[in-house]
Amino acid sequence: xxxxxxxxxxxxxxxxxxxxxxxxxxxxxxxxxxxxxxxxxxxxxxxxxxxxxxxxxxxxxxxxxxxxxxxxxxxxxxxxxxxxxxxxxxxxxxxxxxxxxxxxxxxxxxxxxxxxxxxxxxxxxxxxxxxxxxxxxxxxxxxxxxxxxxxxxxxxxxxxxxxxxxxxxxxxxxxxxxxxxxxxxxxxxxxxxxxxxxxxxxxxxxxxxxxxxxxxxxxxxxxxxxxxxxxxxxxxxxxxxxxxxxxxxxxxxxxxxxxxxxxxxxxxxxxxxxxxxxxxxxxxxxxxxxxxxxxxxxxxxxxxxxxxxxxxxxxxxxxxxxxxxxxxxxxxxxxxxxxxxxxxxxxxxxxxxxxxxxxxxxxxxxxxxxxxxxxxxxxxxxxxxxxxxxxxxxxxxxxxxxxxxxxxxxxxxxxxxxxxxxxxxxxxxxxxxxxxxxxxxxxxxxxxxxxxxxxxxxxxxxxxxxxxxxxxxxxxxxxxxxxxxxxxxxxxxxxxxxxxxxxxxxxxxxxxxxxxxxxxxxxxxxxxxxxxxxxxxxxxxxxxxxxxxxxxxxxxxxxxxxxxxxxxxxxxxxxxxxxxxxxxxxxxxxxxxxxxxxxxxxxxxxxxxxxxxxxxxxxxxxxxxxxxxxxxxxxxxxxxxxxxxxxxxxxxxxxxxxxxxxxxxxxxxxxxxxxxxxxxxxxxxxxxxxxxxxxxxxxxxxxxxxxxxxxxxxxxxxxxxxxxxxxxxxxxxxxxxxxxxxxxxxxxxxxxxxxxxxxxxxxxxxxxxxxxxxxxxxxxxxxxxxxxxxxxxxxxxxxxxxxxxxxxxxxxxxxxxxxxxxxxxxxxxxxxxxxxxxxxxxxxxxx
Numbered sequence: 001x002x003x004x005x006x007x008x009x010x011x012x013x014x015x016x017x018x019x020x021x022x023x024x025x026x027x028x029x030x031x032x033x034x035x036x037x038x039x040x041x042x043x044x045x046x047x048x049x050x051x052x053x054x055x056x057x058x059x060x061x062x063x064x065x066x067x068x069x070x071x072x073x074x075x076x077x078x079x080x081x082x083x084x085x086x087x088x089x090x091x092x093x094x095x096x097x098x099x100x101x102x103x104x105x106x107x108x109x110x111x112x113x114x115x116x117x118x119x120x121x122x123x124x125x126x127x128x129x130x131x132x133x134x135x136x137x138x139x140x141x142x143x144x145x146x147x148x149x150x151x152x153x154x155x156x157x158x159x160x161x162x163x164x165x166x167x168x169x170x171x172x173x174x175x176x177x178x179x180x181x182x183x184x185x186x187x188x189x190x191x192x193x194x195x196x197x198x199x200x201x202x203x204x205x206x207x208x209x210x211x212x213x214x215x216x217x218x219x220x221x222x223x224x225x226x227x228x229x230x231x232x233x234x235x236x237x238x239x240x241x242x243x244x245x246x247x248x249x250x251x252x253x254x255x256x257x258x259x260x261x262x263x264x265x266x267x268x269x270x271x272x273x274x275x276x277x278x279x280x281x282x283x284x285x286x287x288x289x290x291x292x293x294x295x296x297x298x299x300x301x302x303x304x305x306x307x308x309x310x311x312x313x314x315x316x317x318x319x320x321x322x323x324x325x326x327x328x329x330x331x332x333x334x335x336x337x338x339x340x341x342x343x344x345x346x347x348x349x350x351x352x353x354x355x356x357x358x359x360x361x362x363x364x365x366x367x368x369x370x371x372x373x374x375x376x377x378x379x380x381x382x383x384x385x386x387x388x389x390x391x392x393x394x395x396x397x398x399x400x401x402x403x404x405x406x407x408x409x410x411x412x413x414x415x416x417x418x419x420x421x422x423x424x425x426x427x428x429x430x431x432x433x434x435x436x437x438x439x440x441x442x443x444x445x446x447x448x449x450x451x452x453x454x455x456x457x458x459x460x461x462x463x464x465x466x467x468x469x470x471x472x473x474x475x476x477x478x479x480x481x482x483x484x485x486x487x488x489x490x491x492x493x494x495x496x497x498x499x500x501x502x503x504x505x506x507x508x509x510x511x512x513x514x515x516x517x518x519x520x521x522x523x524x525x526x527x528x529x530x531x532x533x534x535x536x537x538x539x540x541x542x543x544x545x546x547x548x549x550x551x552x553x554x555x556x557x558x559x560x561x562x563x564x565x566x567x568x569x570x571x572x573x574x575x576x577x578x579x580x581x582x583x584x585x586x587x588x589x590x591x592x593x594x595x596x597x598x599x600x601x602x603x604x605x606x607x608x609x610x611x612x613x614x615x616x617x618x619x620x621x622x623x624x625x626x627x628x629x630x631x632x633x634x635x636x637x638x639x640x641x642x643x644x645x646x647x648x649x650x651x652x653x654x655x656x657x658x659x660x661x662x663x664x665x666x667x668x669x670x671x672x673x674x675x676x677x678x679x680x681x682x683x684x685x686x687x688x689x690x691x692x693x694x695x696x697x698x699x700x701x702x703x704x705x706x707x708x709x710x711x712x713x714x715x716x717x718x719x720x721x722x723x724x725x726x727x728x729x730x731x732x733x734x735x736x737x738x739x740x741x742x743x744x745x746x747x748x749x750x751x752x753x754x755x756x757x758x759x760x761x762x763x764x765x766x767x768x769x770x771x772x773x774x775x776x777x778x779x780x781x782x783x784x785x786x787x788x789x790x791x792x793x794x795x796x797x798x799x800x801x802x803x804x805x806x807x808x809x810x811x812x813x814x815x816x817x818x819x820x821x822x823x824x825x826x827x828x829x830x831x832x833x834x835x836x837x838x839x840x841x842x843x844x845x846x847x
Contacts (some may be wrong), residue, residue, distance in 0.1 A: 642677070
């Protein structure tokens with residue numbers, strides 16, 4: 001990534017000099033499989049006589065014309081920036097260049113479908129990658145109108161932010177699409193998706209009476225699996241919900257949703273042309289957790305059309321506000337406008353567990369992060385920016401009231417439509433509608449890092465009546481802020497075999513000790529649950545009696561959200577080495593069977609895998625993992641036929657299976673000689689079972705090749721890469737290593753799946769040989785690879801399963817010797833934190 005960075009100071013200086021009006025971008029996608037012709041004309045005003053630069057990552061710059069004067073490309077362009085001197089008050093700049101297709105999911109990604117050889121393109125510009133397609137002032141506060149003209153093969157479909165026009169013939173089996181201009185938007189939410197995509201179309205009527213065309217797109221080879229009617233249904237529900245709650249009509253002309261290959265994220269909020277990972281096109285059975293997540297993602301991106309696209313942050317330090325708001329709003333919409341009524345339980349199980357984990361890393365940061373340059377923001381798409389921010393917004397809503405919160409948001413949209421804002425602009429509106437001063441709240445919640453821990457202190461008399469009740473608050477020593485919390489306390493008692501809430505108190509907690517006089521005089525219940533209904537962002541500890549009841553009756557807690565909070569408290573205590581990981585494994589296996597919420601099952605079983613393999617004392621890890629796998633197979637056999645729980649138990653059994661007997665069961669499931677009622681071994685599950693066999697040494701290259709021949713698709717190639725990297729020998733791991741380090745041709749998805757396989761090792765010692773090569777490679781990887789590929793290598797190929805002192809010490813040594821670059825160090829620091837936490841948990845478990 002040499003020379004591609006942009007600092008905040010540079011952006012501020014440029015914004016003070018330049019005001020953009022329009023871009024005319026002409027792209028010819030028929031010139032070469034490696035490059036495409038990009039012609040950009042930018043019209044902008046500037047301080048007369050000033051100098052600045054425009055961003056353009058190119059293979060070759062053919063010409064640069066500024067106000068009619070030809071500039072020497074060799075003199076003004078370095079392949080990343082083009083220097084512009086002697087600006088006039090009003091300027092027109094034209095840049096003609098060859099830009100480069102990528103296979104990294106950044107810029108204009110090019111994919112060849114192995115099924116039919118067709119080429120598919122899509123753009124991904126956030127954070128700084130529109131400059132890989134056209135010359136741009138690559139910063140969010142230089143908004144403009146964009147007009148795209150695209151020449152492509154005649155049989156292609158071309159989609160952008162504006163409605164797709166009828167193409168004109170360009171000869172030689174080519175056509176040209178001349179799109180109308182967009183409204184004023186930032187360059188990072190412009191979009192181009194092109195190829196022989198299949199599509200389904202519908203429409204809806206906006207609150208202002210406009211008819212909004214809707215489209216859903218996918219590759220031809222996946223089109224048979226595209227459930228467009230359901231996607232349209234969720235989209236309509238989201239439109240109606242947001243237009244009412246935001247009191248502002250949908251701000252763009254149409255709404256297309258495009259499922260694209262080898263996508264790095266879940267989705268991207270391009271204005272009117274949202275791209276999604278095509279893993280959301282379900283060719284095989286998926287868990288209910290994934291189905292629900294797709295709905296949340298659809299509504300997350302739709303929320304961005306207002307928050308992020310209509311009104312956009314001035315600089316990336318307010319990225320959190322875009323993402324946190326969309327995460328909060330989409331969960332609210334999912335719970336209130338769709339059939340997924342337990343969305344807040346899902347939020348507690350997944351988002352908040354992500355936030356708590358991220359907020360306890362050494363790299364944690366305030367929600368309003370310091371973003372000095374583009375590399376800072378690249379590593380900030382994290383659990384703070386998304387999940388903690390959304391959790392804190394939920395806390396704010398509990399404090400000021402949902403109606404007042406949404407009224408303030410509506411005023412914010414009206415006042416700042418099509419412009420750029422900072423955090424204070426939103427707080428002003430929320431203060432006006434709620435009547436509360438948010439200065440102190442903002443300082444403590446948004447401008448400091450760390451998560452507080454809340455625990456009850458309860459005294460009772462001989463009759464079990466509460467004589468005193470207090471909520472104690474603590475903070476980590478390195479992030480000592482004590483914060484105000486709006487929360488509820490729930491009292492639960494056993495009724496007909498169920499733990500049912502009989503009393504609830506909502507209150508404000510502040511300071512290190514908050515007395516709760518309202519609970520004095522009440523009978524002590526079986527279970528006292530702080531943060532009932534999950535209003536607050538804090539780790540929760542149970543008192544000793546409540547913990548004993550929770551462990552014995554966790555599956556008897558009637559409320560799915562309350563169960564999720566208890567699951568979370570148990571996991572927090574395990575991660576913090578306050579309780580033994582072996583106890584957590586027993587808790588999960590003893591209580592997970594009747595769990596009704598798919599995401600709670602998925603999250604809890606993922607934590608079980610980590611606990612058994614890394615947090616249990618090393619001498620007990622093998623036996624614990626074997627026992628856990630056997631227990632999961634028993635749970636699968638006992639689960640309801642065809643149920644989500646049965647499906648998940650089988651998947652996690654495959655993830656842990658290691659003994660000959662367990663692997664024989666996996667093989668029998670895969671070949672059909674054994675089965676479970678209602679369980680279909682479809683294409684994706686068959687791959688997961690094969691990967692288990694490969695990792696267990698019971699299958700190899702021949703079986704992988706045969707499976708790929710039967711499933712010669714993009715998904716098949718990714719699973720095959722994971723399977724090959726799962727081969728448990730040193731030679732197998734070395735081949736996986738070489739496939740992504742010795743060559744840089746593998747696309748992003750293959751690199752990511754290779755990492756998943758590489759880290760799977762029943763005998764972890766095989767990974768010890770890669771500790772030194774890993775650290776030797778880091779600086780070179782960071783310097784030579786794109787950001788996303790570098791991230792996949794730094795995180796995915798770290799031999800984390802070793803989780804021992806040798807890996808810890810080697811990581812510390814590298815950090816001591818390498819003070820730069822900061823973004824790379826952050827990824828390595830987070831790797832180290834995982835190992836240090838595992839070692840502490842192992843030591844606790846060994847007691």
